[in-house]
Amino acid sequence: MAEGGPYAPAPAPVGPEAVPAPAPDGGAAPARKLPRAVGVALATAGLLAVTATSAAVTVAVGKPDARPAVVAGAAGASPGVSPSASPSASASASATAAAAAASATPTVAPTTAPPAPKPASTVKGSVSGGKHDGDLRYFLLPIPDGGESYGPADGMTMTDDEVAANFGNQDGIMRILGSYGYKDAASRTYRTADGKAEVTVTLLHFGSTGQAGDFARNYTMKLDPIAIDGDPNAHGYVHKPKQQAYTGSMTGISSQGDVQYTIDVDVKGTPDKALLSELMKRQREWLSSGG
Template sequence: MPQGPEASAGARRLPRAAGVALAAFALLAVTATSAAVTVAVGRPDARTAVAQGAPSPAAASATPSAAPSPSASPSPSPVVTLTTPPAPAPKPSSTLHGTVNGSTHGGDLRYFFAPIPDGAESFGPADGFKMTDEDIAAEYEGQKNIMSILGSYGYKESAERSYRTADGKANVRIRLMRFSNAGNAAEFAKGATFSESESIDVSGVPGARGFLFKPEQKAYTGAMVGIASKGDVEFEITVEVKGDPDKAVLGDVMKRQLDRLSSGG
Protein backbone atom coordinates (compact mmCIF):
# COMPACT_ATOMS: atom_id res chain seq x y z
CA MET A 1 0.00 0.00 0.00
CA PRO A 2 1.52 3.39 -0.95
CA GLN A 3 2.58 5.57 1.95
CA GLY A 4 3.87 9.10 2.38
CA PRO A 5 3.18 12.39 0.57
CA GLU A 6 4.81 11.17 -2.62
CA ALA A 7 1.93 8.70 -3.12
CA SER A 8 -0.88 11.18 -2.50
CA ALA A 9 -3.00 12.54 -5.32
CA GLY A 10 -2.96 15.89 -3.53
CA ALA A 11 -5.34 18.81 -3.82
CA ARG A 12 -6.65 19.95 -7.15
CA ARG A 13 -9.10 22.44 -8.55
CA LEU A 14 -12.49 21.60 -9.98
CA PRO A 15 -11.76 19.25 -12.94
CA ARG A 16 -11.03 21.04 -16.20
CA ALA A 17 -13.79 19.08 -17.90
CA ALA A 18 -16.26 20.46 -15.38
CA GLY A 19 -15.01 23.99 -16.04
CA VAL A 20 -15.83 23.57 -19.71
CA ALA A 21 -19.34 22.45 -18.82
CA LEU A 22 -19.80 25.51 -16.61
CA ALA A 23 -19.05 27.82 -19.52
CA ALA A 24 -21.28 25.88 -21.90
CA PHE A 25 -24.24 25.54 -19.53
CA ALA A 26 -26.21 28.54 -20.79
CA LEU A 27 -25.23 27.91 -24.41
CA LEU A 28 -26.56 24.37 -24.29
CA ALA A 29 -29.90 25.60 -23.05
CA VAL A 30 -30.12 28.17 -25.86
CA THR A 31 -29.09 25.60 -28.45
CA ALA A 32 -31.73 23.15 -27.29
CA THR A 33 -34.44 25.82 -27.47
CA SER A 34 -33.36 26.88 -30.97
CA ALA A 35 -33.44 23.31 -32.20
CA ALA A 36 -36.97 22.85 -30.89
CA VAL A 37 -38.15 25.96 -32.69
CA THR A 38 -36.54 24.84 -35.95
CA VAL A 39 -38.37 21.53 -35.84
CA ALA A 40 -41.71 23.15 -35.11
CA VAL A 41 -41.39 25.77 -37.85
CA GLY A 42 -39.83 23.58 -40.51
CA ARG A 43 -42.24 20.65 -40.30
CA PRO A 44 -44.61 20.51 -43.27
CA ASP A 45 -48.32 20.21 -42.50
CA ALA A 46 -49.65 17.04 -44.17
CA ARG A 47 -53.20 18.44 -44.08
CA THR A 48 -52.35 21.37 -46.41
CA ALA A 49 -53.06 20.74 -50.09
CA VAL A 50 -50.63 21.93 -52.76
CA ALA A 51 -51.05 25.67 -53.29
CA GLN A 52 -52.77 26.71 -56.53
CA GLY A 53 -50.50 28.83 -58.69
CA ALA A 54 -50.43 30.18 -62.23
CA PRO A 55 -51.11 27.71 -65.05
CA SER A 56 -48.11 25.97 -66.52
CA PRO A 57 -46.70 27.23 -69.87
CA ALA A 58 -48.11 24.12 -71.59
CA ALA A 59 -51.59 24.86 -70.33
CA ALA A 60 -51.34 28.51 -71.33
CA SER A 61 -50.42 27.67 -74.91
CA ALA A 62 -53.18 25.08 -75.40
CA THR A 63 -56.11 25.95 -77.64
CA PRO A 64 -59.02 27.09 -75.48
CA SER A 65 -62.00 24.77 -75.57
CA ALA A 66 -65.63 25.65 -75.54
CA ALA A 67 -67.13 26.43 -72.20
CA PRO A 68 -69.07 23.52 -70.72
CA SER A 69 -72.84 23.69 -70.87
CA PRO A 70 -74.71 24.47 -67.68
CA SER A 71 -75.83 20.86 -67.51
CA ALA A 72 -72.26 19.47 -67.60
CA SER A 73 -71.14 17.59 -64.46
CA PRO A 74 -68.55 19.43 -62.35
CA SER A 75 -65.02 18.05 -62.29
CA PRO A 76 -64.23 15.98 -59.20
CA SER A 77 -62.25 17.78 -56.48
CA PRO A 78 -58.69 16.58 -55.83
CA VAL A 79 -58.36 14.16 -52.94
CA VAL A 80 -55.54 14.64 -50.42
CA THR A 81 -54.33 11.35 -48.97
CA LEU A 82 -53.03 11.58 -45.41
CA THR A 83 -50.19 9.23 -44.60
CA THR A 84 -49.12 8.17 -41.12
CA PRO A 85 -45.54 9.21 -40.39
CA PRO A 86 -43.20 6.34 -39.63
CA ALA A 87 -42.63 5.52 -35.98
CA PRO A 88 -39.36 6.86 -34.54
CA ALA A 89 -36.48 4.44 -34.55
CA PRO A 90 -36.01 2.68 -31.20
CA LYS A 91 -33.22 4.00 -29.01
CA PRO A 92 -30.19 1.75 -29.49
CA SER A 93 -29.36 -0.35 -26.46
CA SER A 94 -25.87 -0.67 -25.07
CA THR A 95 -23.80 -3.69 -26.06
CA LEU A 96 -21.31 -3.33 -23.21
CA HIS A 97 -20.79 -6.19 -20.76
CA GLY A 98 -19.45 -6.38 -17.22
CA THR A 99 -19.39 -8.68 -14.21
CA VAL A 100 -19.14 -8.28 -10.44
CA ASN A 101 -17.26 -10.95 -8.53
CA GLY A 102 -16.92 -9.94 -4.90
CA SER A 103 -14.92 -6.71 -4.92
CA THR A 104 -13.71 -7.16 -8.51
CA HIS A 105 -15.39 -5.52 -11.50
CA GLY A 106 -14.66 -7.29 -14.77
CA GLY A 107 -15.41 -6.42 -18.38
CA ASP A 108 -15.84 -2.96 -19.88
CA LEU A 109 -15.57 -0.29 -17.18
CA ARG A 110 -18.21 1.83 -18.97
CA TYR A 111 -20.77 -0.91 -18.29
CA PHE A 112 -20.82 0.16 -14.64
CA PHE A 113 -22.06 3.70 -15.16
CA ALA A 114 -25.36 4.37 -13.42
CA PRO A 115 -28.10 4.57 -16.09
CA ILE A 116 -28.88 8.02 -17.46
CA PRO A 117 -32.27 9.12 -16.05
CA ASP A 118 -35.28 9.24 -18.37
CA GLY A 119 -35.38 12.42 -20.42
CA ALA A 120 -31.77 13.36 -19.68
CA GLU A 121 -29.50 14.35 -22.57
CA SER A 122 -26.08 12.73 -22.92
CA PHE A 123 -23.03 14.85 -23.70
CA GLY A 124 -21.01 12.79 -26.15
CA PRO A 125 -21.39 8.98 -26.44
CA ALA A 126 -24.33 7.60 -24.45
CA ASP A 127 -22.07 4.81 -23.15
CA GLY A 128 -19.42 7.30 -22.07
CA PHE A 129 -15.80 7.09 -23.16
CA LYS A 130 -12.50 5.71 -21.90
CA MET A 131 -10.11 8.37 -20.69
CA THR A 132 -6.53 8.63 -21.89
CA ASP A 133 -3.54 9.35 -19.66
CA GLU A 134 -3.59 12.87 -21.09
CA ASP A 135 -7.23 13.29 -19.99
CA ILE A 136 -6.36 12.26 -16.45
CA ALA A 137 -3.25 14.46 -16.28
CA ALA A 138 -5.31 17.47 -17.40
CA GLU A 139 -7.58 17.05 -14.36
CA TYR A 140 -4.65 17.11 -11.94
CA GLU A 141 -3.30 20.38 -13.20
CA GLY A 142 0.26 21.09 -12.18
CA GLN A 143 1.05 17.54 -11.03
CA LYS A 144 3.35 16.19 -13.68
CA ASN A 145 3.89 12.94 -11.80
CA ILE A 146 0.20 12.08 -11.43
CA MET A 147 0.44 8.97 -13.61
CA SER A 148 3.34 7.72 -11.50
CA ILE A 149 1.29 8.34 -8.36
CA LEU A 150 -1.67 6.49 -9.84
CA GLY A 151 0.62 3.64 -10.78
CA SER A 152 1.66 3.25 -7.14
CA TYR A 153 -2.00 2.57 -6.35
CA GLY A 154 -2.26 -0.10 -9.02
CA TYR A 155 -4.26 2.15 -11.36
CA LYS A 156 -5.64 0.41 -14.46
CA GLU A 157 -8.04 2.66 -16.37
CA SER A 158 -10.69 5.40 -16.22
CA ALA A 159 -13.96 6.19 -17.98
CA GLU A 160 -16.26 9.20 -18.01
CA ARG A 161 -19.86 10.00 -18.90
CA SER A 162 -21.77 13.29 -18.70
CA TYR A 163 -25.39 14.32 -19.16
CA ARG A 164 -27.84 17.13 -18.55
CA THR A 165 -30.94 16.36 -16.49
CA ALA A 166 -34.38 16.34 -18.12
CA ASP A 167 -35.37 19.64 -16.49
CA GLY A 168 -32.20 21.26 -17.81
CA LYS A 169 -31.22 22.47 -14.34
CA ALA A 170 -28.12 20.37 -13.72
CA ASN A 171 -25.11 18.93 -15.51
CA VAL A 172 -23.84 15.61 -14.14
CA ARG A 173 -20.42 14.10 -14.77
CA ILE A 174 -19.44 10.62 -13.57
CA ARG A 175 -15.87 9.35 -13.60
CA LEU A 176 -14.89 5.78 -12.76
CA MET A 177 -11.32 4.68 -12.00
CA ARG A 178 -10.39 1.00 -11.74
CA PHE A 179 -7.50 -0.12 -9.52
CA SER A 180 -5.75 -3.41 -8.85
CA ASN A 181 -7.77 -4.11 -5.70
CA ALA A 182 -10.40 -2.68 -3.36
CA GLY A 183 -7.85 -1.47 -0.80
CA ASN A 184 -6.03 0.69 -3.33
CA ALA A 185 -9.27 2.16 -4.67
CA ALA A 186 -10.41 3.07 -1.15
CA GLU A 187 -7.05 4.63 -0.25
CA PHE A 188 -7.02 6.73 -3.39
CA ALA A 189 -10.56 7.94 -2.69
CA LYS A 190 -9.55 8.96 0.84
CA GLY A 191 -6.56 10.95 -0.38
CA ALA A 192 -8.30 12.99 -3.08
CA THR A 193 -9.06 16.60 -2.15
CA PHE A 194 -10.07 19.83 -3.87
CA SER A 195 -8.75 23.31 -3.27
CA GLU A 196 -11.09 26.28 -2.96
CA SER A 197 -13.96 24.13 -1.66
CA GLU A 198 -15.70 23.28 1.59
CA SER A 199 -16.51 19.78 2.85
CA ILE A 200 -20.09 18.52 2.85
CA ASP A 201 -21.77 15.28 3.91
CA VAL A 202 -23.04 12.79 1.35
CA SER A 203 -25.84 10.76 2.93
CA GLY A 204 -26.58 7.18 1.98
CA VAL A 205 -23.10 6.32 0.66
CA PRO A 206 -20.73 4.83 3.28
CA GLY A 207 -17.32 6.46 3.32
CA ALA A 208 -18.25 9.08 0.73
CA ARG A 209 -16.70 12.54 0.89
CA GLY A 210 -18.28 15.66 -0.57
CA PHE A 211 -16.97 19.03 -1.67
CA LEU A 212 -18.98 22.19 -2.32
CA PHE A 213 -18.10 25.05 -4.67
CA LYS A 214 -20.46 27.92 -3.93
CA PRO A 215 -21.12 30.44 -6.72
CA GLU A 216 -19.90 33.98 -6.22
CA GLN A 217 -23.40 35.22 -7.03
CA LYS A 218 -26.83 33.58 -7.07
CA ALA A 219 -27.03 33.82 -10.85
CA TYR A 220 -23.73 31.97 -11.27
CA THR A 221 -23.19 28.22 -11.42
CA GLY A 222 -22.19 26.28 -8.32
CA ALA A 223 -20.89 22.73 -8.13
CA MET A 224 -20.60 19.71 -5.87
CA VAL A 225 -18.19 16.79 -6.08
CA GLY A 226 -18.70 13.44 -4.37
CA ILE A 227 -15.98 10.78 -4.06
CA ALA A 228 -16.30 7.18 -2.87
CA SER A 229 -15.29 3.65 -3.85
CA LYS A 230 -16.90 0.26 -4.26
CA GLY A 231 -14.64 -2.72 -4.62
CA ASP A 232 -11.76 -1.99 -6.97
CA VAL A 233 -13.50 1.07 -8.51
CA GLU A 234 -13.26 4.64 -7.24
CA PHE A 235 -16.04 6.91 -8.47
CA GLU A 236 -16.24 10.67 -8.58
CA ILE A 237 -19.41 12.58 -9.41
CA THR A 238 -19.63 16.28 -10.24
CA VAL A 239 -23.00 18.06 -10.25
CA GLU A 240 -23.28 21.63 -11.53
CA VAL A 241 -26.38 23.74 -10.95
CA LYS A 242 -27.32 27.39 -11.14
CA GLY A 243 -27.19 29.06 -7.75
CA ASP A 244 -26.52 27.25 -4.46
CA PRO A 245 -26.28 23.48 -5.09
CA ASP A 246 -28.73 21.14 -3.34
CA LYS A 247 -26.79 18.38 -1.54
CA ALA A 248 -29.69 15.96 -2.03
CA VAL A 249 -29.11 16.01 -5.80
CA LEU A 250 -25.53 14.84 -5.37
CA GLY A 251 -26.58 12.22 -2.83
CA ASP A 252 -29.14 10.75 -5.22
CA VAL A 253 -26.64 10.34 -8.06
CA MET A 254 -24.02 8.92 -5.67
CA LYS A 255 -26.47 6.30 -4.37
CA ARG A 256 -27.51 5.25 -7.85
CA GLN A 257 -23.87 4.87 -8.87
CA LEU A 258 -23.11 2.85 -5.76
CA ASP A 259 -26.04 0.52 -6.52
CA ARG A 260 -24.78 -0.02 -10.04
CA LEU A 261 -21.29 -0.92 -8.86
CA SER A 262 -22.74 -3.19 -6.16
CA SER A 263 -25.03 -5.24 -8.36
CA GLY A 264 -23.68 -4.68 -11.86
CA GLY A 265 -27.22 -4.43 -13.18
Protein backbone atom coordinates (compact mmCIF):
# COMPACT_ATOMS: atom_id res chain seq x y z
CA MET A 1 0.00 0.00 0.00
CA ALA A 2 1.22 3.48 -0.70
CA GLU A 3 1.51 5.95 2.14
CA GLY A 4 1.25 9.66 1.66
CA GLY A 5 3.41 10.80 4.57
CA PRO A 6 4.44 10.12 8.12
CA TYR A 7 1.69 8.40 10.12
CA ALA A 8 -0.97 9.21 7.54
CA PRO A 9 -3.96 7.15 6.39
CA ALA A 10 -3.13 4.91 3.44
CA PRO A 11 -5.65 5.25 0.59
CA ALA A 12 -7.44 2.01 -0.23
CA PRO A 13 -7.64 1.04 -3.93
CA VAL A 14 -11.30 0.13 -3.59
CA GLY A 15 -13.44 1.27 -0.73
CA PRO A 16 -15.03 4.17 1.09
CA GLU A 17 -13.41 7.55 1.29
CA ALA A 18 -11.59 8.35 4.49
CA VAL A 19 -13.70 10.24 6.99
CA PRO A 20 -12.61 12.64 9.73
CA ALA A 21 -11.74 11.03 13.06
CA PRO A 22 -14.76 11.11 15.39
CA ALA A 23 -14.85 13.51 18.30
CA PRO A 24 -14.27 12.04 21.76
CA ASP A 25 -17.25 11.32 23.96
CA GLY A 26 -19.14 14.48 24.76
CA GLY A 27 -18.38 16.18 21.42
CA ALA A 28 -20.23 16.25 18.17
CA ALA A 29 -21.78 13.08 16.83
CA PRO A 30 -18.93 10.98 15.42
CA ALA A 31 -18.60 10.15 11.76
CA ARG A 32 -18.88 6.44 11.08
CA LYS A 33 -15.53 4.84 10.39
CA LEU A 34 -15.63 2.62 7.29
CA PRO A 35 -12.99 -0.05 7.82
CA ARG A 36 -12.96 -1.72 4.42
CA ALA A 37 -14.72 -2.61 1.20
CA VAL A 38 -15.69 -6.22 0.68
CA GLY A 39 -16.56 -8.47 -2.20
CA VAL A 40 -19.25 -11.11 -2.10
CA ALA A 41 -18.81 -14.52 -3.72
CA LEU A 42 -20.24 -18.04 -3.58
CA ALA A 43 -18.27 -20.51 -1.48
CA THR A 44 -18.22 -24.29 -1.65
CA ALA A 45 -21.02 -26.24 0.00
CA GLY A 46 -23.44 -23.47 -0.90
CA LEU A 47 -22.14 -21.01 1.71
CA LEU A 48 -21.87 -17.34 0.87
CA ALA A 49 -18.41 -15.93 1.51
CA VAL A 50 -17.61 -12.34 2.38
CA THR A 51 -14.12 -11.39 1.24
CA ALA A 52 -12.43 -8.08 1.93
CA THR A 53 -10.75 -6.55 -1.10
CA SER A 54 -8.89 -3.65 0.42
CA ALA A 55 -7.10 -2.72 3.59
CA ALA A 56 -8.65 -0.79 6.43
CA VAL A 57 -9.04 2.96 6.29
CA THR A 58 -6.59 3.93 8.99
CA VAL A 59 -6.34 7.03 11.11
CA ALA A 60 -3.45 8.46 13.04
CA VAL A 61 -3.73 8.10 16.76
CA GLY A 62 -1.70 9.94 19.35
CA LYS A 63 -1.43 10.46 23.03
CA PRO A 64 -3.88 13.06 24.34
CA ASP A 65 -2.33 16.35 25.31
CA ALA A 66 -1.31 16.44 28.96
CA ARG A 67 -3.44 18.61 31.17
CA PRO A 68 -1.31 21.57 32.40
CA ALA A 69 -0.48 21.50 36.08
CA VAL A 70 -1.60 24.39 38.32
CA VAL A 71 1.41 26.06 39.94
CA ALA A 72 1.00 28.64 42.70
CA GLY A 73 3.37 31.61 42.29
CA ALA A 74 5.42 32.94 45.24
CA ALA A 75 5.22 36.55 46.36
CA GLY A 76 8.02 38.87 45.23
CA ALA A 77 10.93 39.79 47.49
CA SER A 78 10.73 42.97 49.53
CA PRO A 79 12.90 45.92 48.53
CA GLY A 80 16.24 46.33 50.31
CA VAL A 81 16.71 48.79 53.24
CA SER A 82 19.42 51.50 53.14
CA PRO A 83 21.93 51.46 56.11
CA SER A 84 21.46 55.21 56.58
CA ALA A 85 17.73 55.03 57.03
CA SER A 86 16.25 56.67 60.10
CA PRO A 87 15.03 54.52 63.05
CA SER A 88 11.43 55.10 62.05
CA ALA A 89 12.25 54.18 58.49
CA SER A 90 14.13 51.11 59.73
CA ALA A 91 11.13 50.08 61.85
CA SER A 92 8.87 50.62 58.91
CA ALA A 93 11.19 48.61 56.71
CA SER A 94 11.30 45.83 59.31
CA ALA A 95 7.52 45.76 59.46
CA THR A 96 7.40 45.70 55.67
CA ALA A 97 9.91 42.85 55.56
CA ALA A 98 7.93 40.88 58.15
CA ALA A 99 4.75 41.39 56.17
CA ALA A 100 6.51 40.32 53.00
CA ALA A 101 7.88 37.23 54.73
CA ALA A 102 4.42 36.37 55.98
CA SER A 103 2.95 36.81 52.53
CA ALA A 104 5.70 34.62 51.10
CA THR A 105 4.81 31.73 53.41
CA PRO A 106 3.69 28.85 51.20
CA THR A 107 -0.02 28.16 51.29
CA VAL A 108 -1.59 24.78 50.73
CA ALA A 109 -3.53 24.72 47.47
CA PRO A 110 -6.94 23.10 47.66
CA THR A 111 -6.91 19.44 46.66
CA THR A 112 -8.13 18.85 43.13
CA ALA A 113 -11.54 17.26 43.21
CA PRO A 114 -11.54 13.65 41.94
CA PRO A 115 -13.14 13.09 38.55
CA ALA A 116 -16.84 12.51 38.62
CA PRO A 117 -17.71 8.82 38.40
CA LYS A 118 -18.93 7.57 35.06
CA PRO A 119 -22.70 7.35 34.92
CA ALA A 120 -23.96 3.81 35.29
CA SER A 121 -25.02 2.30 32.00
CA THR A 122 -28.67 1.44 31.59
CA VAL A 123 -27.96 -0.91 28.67
CA LYS A 124 -28.86 -4.47 29.63
CA GLY A 125 -28.51 -7.90 28.08
CA SER A 126 -28.38 -11.59 28.93
CA VAL A 127 -26.95 -14.77 27.43
CA SER A 128 -28.03 -18.38 27.83
CA GLY A 129 -26.80 -21.34 25.80
CA GLY A 130 -25.09 -19.05 23.30
CA LYS A 131 -28.27 -17.06 22.65
CA HIS A 132 -27.90 -13.32 23.31
CA ASP A 133 -30.95 -11.27 24.27
CA GLY A 134 -31.47 -7.61 25.12
CA ASP A 135 -29.49 -4.65 23.81
CA LEU A 136 -26.58 -5.85 21.65
CA ARG A 137 -24.47 -2.90 22.84
CA TYR A 138 -24.32 -4.56 26.26
CA PHE A 139 -22.06 -7.24 24.77
CA LEU A 140 -19.47 -4.85 23.33
CA LEU A 141 -16.09 -5.38 24.97
CA PRO A 142 -15.90 -2.93 27.91
CA ILE A 143 -13.53 0.00 27.47
CA PRO A 144 -10.43 -0.52 29.66
CA ASP A 145 -9.63 1.92 32.46
CA GLY A 146 -8.37 5.22 31.08
CA GLY A 147 -9.69 4.53 27.58
CA GLU A 148 -11.52 7.30 25.77
CA SER A 149 -14.71 6.51 23.90
CA TYR A 150 -15.44 8.06 20.53
CA GLY A 151 -19.12 8.84 20.51
CA PRO A 152 -21.55 7.43 23.09
CA ALA A 153 -19.85 5.50 25.89
CA ASP A 154 -22.35 2.65 25.46
CA GLY A 155 -21.54 2.34 21.77
CA MET A 156 -23.95 2.67 18.87
CA THR A 157 -26.66 0.51 17.38
CA MET A 158 -25.99 0.36 13.64
CA THR A 159 -28.62 1.00 11.00
CA ASP A 160 -28.83 -1.16 7.89
CA ASP A 161 -27.24 1.67 5.90
CA GLU A 162 -24.31 1.79 8.33
CA VAL A 163 -23.87 -1.97 8.20
CA ALA A 164 -23.90 -1.89 4.41
CA ALA A 165 -21.38 0.97 4.42
CA ASN A 166 -19.17 -1.09 6.71
CA PHE A 167 -19.03 -3.67 3.92
CA GLY A 168 -18.37 -1.12 1.18
CA ASN A 169 -22.02 -0.88 0.08
CA GLN A 170 -21.64 -4.04 -1.99
CA ASP A 171 -24.68 -4.95 -4.06
CA GLY A 172 -26.99 -7.25 -2.16
CA ILE A 173 -24.99 -7.23 1.08
CA MET A 174 -28.06 -6.94 3.30
CA ARG A 175 -29.71 -9.79 1.40
CA ILE A 176 -26.62 -11.92 1.95
CA LEU A 177 -26.57 -11.04 5.64
CA GLY A 178 -30.26 -11.93 5.78
CA SER A 179 -29.46 -15.38 4.37
CA TYR A 180 -27.42 -15.96 7.53
CA GLY A 181 -30.31 -14.85 9.74
CA TYR A 182 -28.92 -11.38 10.44
CA LYS A 183 -30.81 -9.46 13.16
CA ASP A 184 -28.93 -6.34 14.28
CA ALA A 185 -25.49 -4.82 14.83
CA ALA A 186 -23.60 -2.60 17.27
CA SER A 187 -20.21 -0.92 17.28
CA ARG A 188 -17.93 1.17 19.48
CA THR A 189 -14.56 2.83 18.92
CA TYR A 190 -12.21 3.91 21.68
CA ARG A 191 -8.64 5.07 22.17
CA THR A 192 -6.46 3.27 24.70
CA ALA A 193 -5.28 5.08 27.84
CA ASP A 194 -1.73 5.47 26.51
CA GLY A 195 -3.04 6.98 23.28
CA LYS A 196 -1.13 4.45 21.17
CA ALA A 197 -3.99 2.46 19.69
CA GLU A 198 -7.51 2.94 18.38
CA VAL A 199 -9.83 -0.04 18.77
CA THR A 200 -13.14 -0.63 16.97
CA VAL A 201 -15.38 -3.50 18.05
CA THR A 202 -18.28 -4.51 15.78
CA LEU A 203 -20.90 -7.13 16.66
CA LEU A 204 -23.33 -8.74 14.20
CA HIS A 205 -26.23 -10.68 15.72
CA PHE A 206 -27.51 -13.70 13.77
CA GLY A 207 -30.35 -16.17 14.09
CA SER A 208 -28.32 -19.05 15.50
CA THR A 209 -24.88 -20.18 16.62
CA GLY A 210 -24.40 -22.07 13.37
CA GLN A 211 -25.25 -19.05 11.21
CA ALA A 212 -22.89 -16.74 13.13
CA GLY A 213 -20.11 -19.34 12.91
CA ASP A 214 -20.62 -19.84 9.15
CA PHE A 215 -20.51 -16.12 8.53
CA ALA A 216 -17.31 -15.72 10.58
CA ARG A 217 -15.55 -18.61 8.79
CA ASN A 218 -16.43 -17.21 5.36
CA TYR A 219 -15.37 -13.66 6.24
CA THR A 220 -11.87 -13.21 4.83
CA MET A 221 -9.59 -10.34 3.82
CA LYS A 222 -6.90 -9.95 1.16
CA LEU A 223 -4.20 -9.12 3.69
CA ASP A 224 -1.45 -11.08 5.40
CA PRO A 225 -3.02 -13.67 7.74
CA ILE A 226 -1.99 -13.90 11.40
CA ALA A 227 -2.81 -16.42 14.12
CA ILE A 228 -5.01 -15.33 17.02
CA ASP A 229 -4.06 -16.88 20.35
CA GLY A 230 -6.67 -17.59 23.03
CA ASP A 231 -9.67 -17.60 20.66
CA PRO A 232 -10.07 -20.99 18.95
CA ASN A 233 -12.61 -19.77 16.40
CA ALA A 234 -10.70 -16.65 15.35
CA HIS A 235 -8.63 -15.77 12.32
CA GLY A 236 -6.85 -12.49 11.75
CA TYR A 237 -5.10 -10.23 9.27
CA VAL A 238 -2.41 -7.57 9.48
CA HIS A 239 -1.31 -4.59 7.43
CA LYS A 240 2.31 -3.65 8.12
CA PRO A 241 3.31 -0.11 7.13
CA LYS A 242 6.41 0.43 5.02
CA GLN A 243 7.77 2.84 7.61
CA GLN A 244 7.33 2.90 11.37
CA ALA A 245 6.06 6.48 11.19
CA TYR A 246 2.99 5.25 9.31
CA THR A 247 -0.15 3.56 10.57
CA GLY A 248 -0.42 -0.21 10.78
CA SER A 249 -3.59 -2.16 11.40
CA MET A 250 -4.88 -5.56 12.48
CA THR A 251 -8.28 -7.23 12.19
CA GLY A 252 -9.60 -10.22 14.12
CA ILE A 253 -12.75 -12.13 13.09
CA SER A 254 -14.57 -14.73 15.20
CA SER A 255 -17.92 -15.73 16.69
CA GLN A 256 -19.38 -16.79 20.01
CA GLY A 257 -22.88 -18.15 20.21
CA ASP A 258 -25.17 -16.30 17.80
CA VAL A 259 -22.89 -13.21 17.58
CA GLN A 260 -20.08 -12.64 15.08
CA TYR A 261 -17.49 -10.11 16.22
CA THR A 262 -14.78 -8.16 14.46
CA ILE A 263 -12.05 -6.15 16.20
CA ASP A 264 -9.98 -3.61 14.27
CA VAL A 265 -6.84 -2.11 15.83
CA ASP A 266 -4.93 0.85 14.36
CA VAL A 267 -1.48 1.65 15.74
CA LYS A 268 1.61 3.57 14.79
CA GLY A 269 4.17 1.31 13.18
CA THR A 270 4.10 -2.48 12.93
CA PRO A 271 1.23 -3.91 15.01
CA ASP A 272 1.87 -6.42 17.78
CA LYS A 273 -0.58 -9.30 17.34
CA ALA A 274 -0.47 -9.95 21.11
CA LEU A 275 -2.70 -6.89 21.59
CA LEU A 276 -5.28 -8.16 19.12
CA SER A 277 -5.15 -11.69 20.61
CA GLU A 278 -5.84 -10.32 24.09
CA LEU A 279 -8.77 -8.21 22.86
CA MET A 280 -10.28 -11.14 20.94
CA LYS A 281 -9.96 -13.41 23.97
CA ARG A 282 -11.62 -10.86 26.25
CA GLN A 283 -14.46 -10.25 23.77
CA ARG A 284 -15.09 -14.00 23.53
CA GLU A 285 -15.23 -14.30 27.32
CA TRP A 286 -17.56 -11.31 27.59
CA LEU A 287 -19.96 -12.80 25.03
CA SER A 288 -19.79 -16.17 26.79
CA SER A 289 -20.57 -14.88 30.28
CA GLY A 290 -22.49 -11.68 29.58
CA GLY A 291 -20.40 -9.89 32.22
